[in-house]
Amino acid sequence: MTFENKDLSGKRNPAPKKESQKTTCQKNSFQKSTCQKNAFQKTAYRKRQDFFQKAAFLAMKLSIISVILILLLIVGDIFIKGYSAITWEFLTEMPSNQMTEGGILPCIIGTVELVALSLLVAVPLGIIAAVYLTEYAADGKIKNCIEQAVNNLAGTPSVIFGLFGMALFIKYIGLPMSLLTASLTMGLLIMPAIIRTTQEALLSVPKEYREASHALGVTKWETIRRAVLPSAFSGMITGIIISVGRAAGETAPILFTGAVYYYPRLPDSVFSPFMALSYHLYVMATESMNIELTRSLQYGTAFVLLAIVFVMNLAAVGVRKYYKMKFKPN
């Protein structure tokens, strides 16, 4: 009873105020509009909410702007300092005169081949592993362990992959320092990312698709192949896009396994050593005979590397877009 009384008294207090407001409104019928405004006036609580909302939006805008600015700064800086070096000869000739002159053709070819081969290693293996983990492996400790291992692998420094690749492929198996060895090592490096993104993509495929397929008398494997994987395709492409950038850019894994300082020939087989843009850049910027003299060549190389990654990503985005258009309405 006491509670009820308190409640009632609590309610009564503000009530007369409202009444008085109403009565004033009714009295000044000409000022109706102002009265209505009062009714919708913001409370202190709403004002505080609005303030926080505005502040949060501002923070988001600022962070987006800063991300774009940083990107523009990097690309712009590299372009301004490097565009003078980019000539037809630069793109199509071998380096010459102790790499202070000539072009970077073997590096371009080497990087493109490295990316392609490492994707060839990592994409099938990564997708199979992800399909197994999401579709087949029963929930439990073993699956958890594998997933944690994949996460840890994804965070392992690239130099460790390089040393591991050297130890396994060169010392233990006996492969030469070559494009193949470097691609295998790079493949191992990018595989965890491909597994993770493929898993995410598979998990995002609605359960209804699987049910519908099973209800048509389709086996689990056929369901995965014909209904689940195609629906997960665009998500999987995202993983590949990230991997292309990494495979083209990472230097440490190829340093010990296949990329060489100077090899002014196009790699004639996967068993020959090769030059890569990333390593070439590192060499010219730190170890070459005349670092200052080749400054513009270095920026030119960096720009070409960026451009290659950009073009490859663009191609992947194009594929994804085509796929989406094919299967989903606007």
Add this chain to the structure above:
Amino acid sequence: MSTTQLKNAFSFENAVKLGAGTDYENRAEFENAIGVYTEEKNENAIQIENLNLWYGKHQALKNISMDIPKNKVFSFIGPSGCGKSTFLRTMNRMNDMIQDCRIEGKIIIDDEEIYSRETDVTDLRKRVGMVFQKANPFPMSIYENVAYGPKIHGVSKKEIPSIVEESLKAAALWDEVKDRLKSPALSLSGGQQQRLCIARTLAVKPEIILFDEPCSALDPISTGKIEELMTELKKKYTIIIVTHNMQQATRISDYTAFFLSGELIVSGKTAQIFENPQDKRTEGYITGRFG
């Protein structure tokens, strides 16, 4: 007592033998009055004997025995959570995919016990198709959706276009989509998507089609179309439908079963169940007093 014994006991011949047959002019009248369908009149598409189902420790279906007659529409009604959808899913073994799901008892389709070890589940599901509550076309073209099943089941490429056309016609969708078979299935309206799902099910040539609340997300016009379709489909297929809509059950079904907390309360001809409910609980539910 087995089903056959039961049937013999309630047969016209037996009734004549016992002297009760004289009340009825002929067999049809007798059967209509007693509400028992005999094998001469209706073969059974599915026989269910003492079916029990557990999700972990929770028993979702309790000792259910019933027969589903061929080429009829059979509707399952009952409040949410009464086990009717679960029961529906036992018939094409969709519950297999749920962990902790345990089943006892028998379901017999064409003299085959579907929970026996020899049963090929994918083959069973080809024969017992299913249409779901939410229309779930694949994110592919309209054509690809219908062709999906036959393609995977190895139907030759030449036959597929005609199967697609037949199925879409049977699902009363052909006229609406024949000019845009290549456009995405997800661009269709909700009702069209559901009919596409029906066409997709028909394309694998099932004998029995299970409908799990197929109209619960559709507007009255689309619902009407699908109901019309079902009356058409029962000429060739046996249809079982789970529905929350009493009017729908009376409109389209020949037989109705009422479920309550995992038990089969009553099953029989729709008219009898709705016009003359014997059980208080059934009466309460169908008149909207609970559920």
